[in-house]
Amino acid sequence: MSDVTLNPQAQEGEASFGDYFALLKPRVMSLVVFTALVGLLVAPVGVHPMVAFSSILFIAVGGGASGALNMWWDADIDRKMKRTMSRPIPSGKIDAPEALGLGLTLSAFAVVMLGLAANWLAAGLLAFTIFFYVVIYTMWLKRLTPQNIVIGGAAGAFPPMIGWAAATGGISVESVLMFMITFMWTPPHFWALALFTKTDYGDAKVPMLTVTHGRRATRVHILVYTFILAAVCLAAGFTSIGGPLYLTVAVVLNVLFIKGAFKIWRRDDAAAEADNYLAERKFFKLSLLFLFVHFGALMGEAALAPFGLGGW
Amino acid sequence: MNFPKQHEIHTRRFGRNLGVGLVLAAFIAIVFGLTIVKITNGGQVQGLDHAGTTITETNE
Numbered sequence: 001m002s003d004v005t006l007n008p009q010a011q012e013g014e015a016s017f018g019d020y021f022a023l024l025k026p027r028v029m030s031l032v033v034f035t036a037l038v039g040l041l042v043a044p045v046g047v048h049p050m051v052a053f054s055s056i057l058f059i060a061v062g063g064g065a066s067g068a069l070n071m072w073w074d075a076d077i078d079r080k081m082k083r084t085m086s087r088p089i090p091s092g093k094i095d096a097p098e099a100l101g102l103g104l105t106l107s108a109f110a111v112v113m114l115g116l117a118a119n120w121l122a123a124g125l126l127a128f129t130i131f132f133y134v135v136i137y138t139m140w141l142k143r144l145t146p147q148n149i150v151i152g153g154a155a156g157a158f159p160p161m162i163g164w165a166a167a168t169g170g171i172s173v174e175s176v177l178m179f180m181i182t183f184m185w186t187p188p189h190f191w192a193l194a195l196f197t198k199t200d201y202g203d204a205k206v207p208m209l210t211v212t213h214g215r216r217a218t219r220v221h222i223l224v225y226t227f228i229l230a231a232v233c234l235a236a237g238f239t240s241i242g243g244p245l246y247l248t249v250a251v252v253l254n255v256l257f258i259k260g261a262f263k264i265w266r267r268d269d270a271a272a273e274a275d276n277y278l279a280e281r282k283f284f285k286l287s288l289l290f291l292f293v294h295f296g297a298l299m300g301e302a303a304l305a306p307f308g309l310g311g312w
Numbered sequence: 313m314n315f316p317k318q319h320e321i322h323t324r325r326f327g328r329n330l331g332v333g334l335v336l337a338a339f340i341a342i343v344f345g346l347t348i349v350k351i352t353n354g355g356q357v358q359g360l361d362h363a364g365t366t367i368t369e370t371n372e
Contacts, residue, residue, distance in 0.1 A: 014321060014324060014325065015328070016324045016327055016328055017327050017328045017330075017331030017332070020328075020331075048349050048353065050345045050346060050348075050349045051346065051349060054342055054345075054346055057342070116346070117346055
């Protein structure tokens with residue numbers, strides 16, 4: 001007799017390796033890896049490739065662990081929303097306590113290993129990021145304030161700062177500005193999406209700006225944040241990580257972004273519905289490119305430096 | 313002897329075990345690589361109990 005016949009119920013719920021990997025939010029992890037890598041590579045200190053690789057890997061594991069803890073806490077609302085109901089916990093593939101165990105273990109593992117591979121400041125920043133994302137954002141403020149997107153954005157903005165700290169052992173104007181770019185980019189990116197998608201956050205009782213303050217206020221918020229974002233992006237261009245290439249890219253992208261935000265601000269929902277939210281959709285698409293190209297240009301400056309071309 | 317047909321659950325379980333095995337192997341390789349780099353680059357390899365002592369003192 002095989003064990004298949006002994007307990008068929010339990011076996012059906014057994015998760016595959018891919019289910020555990022999905023618990024780490026791989027798509028979010030890819031953004032973490034990219035921005036942390038840029039933070040590490042643009043730093044003015046050379047890092048051994050093995051140390052660099054390990055640091056990025058442990059930052060990614062820490063990011064994944066916070067994703068697992070987020071899914072553990074949010075399992076109740078994930079069950080109510082179409083976008084999230086197929087996640088490993090609501091779909092019944094992984095038990096919530098198992099996700100908690102995996103999240104806590106991987107968090108501790110990632111922090112200790114980053115401390116040993118790079119330095120303890122980077123490890124401390126990673127620990128703070130996990131704490132901020134899981135406790136401050138997920139457990140406390142996400143369901144309490146419509147500014148949840150802004151707070152969640154802060155957690156996602158830490159990786160380039162951790163990458164920089166892993167290389168230099170410190171915090172500087174440059175790393176804070178890299179943090180500010182992602183921090184200021186997140187709200188307009190998500191609010192534009194919220195304007196043209198019918199989300200079920202209301203059913204899950206998660207306050208979203210479009211619902212609590214209305215769509216007009218959301219349009220105003222997008223414009224204001226886009227202006228602050230432009231100031232931050234341009235400021236980074238005048239630091240040691242910037243240069244002519246980055247500054248040109250930043251000017252072009254921010255002019256386009258402000259133009260898009262201005263279009264969104266100028267019109268109301270009736271006009272938006274008439275063209276199926278074309279301006280909002282274009283703005284969202286541009287926002288995806290915006291962050292990738294900004295950090296790519298910073299990496300470009302660092303790559304050109306050995307040839308005497310990058311930087312000021 | 314009659315062996316039962318392999319159930320889907322066994323394939324899934326094998327995949328999971330293989331995944332964990334590969335992750336552990338990769339972890340060992342990373343720790344080994346990091347150790348080599350730290351030693352080669354002259355990083356601190358002695359524990360805190362050695363702080364303040366020099367090679368001469370240790371030899372004496």
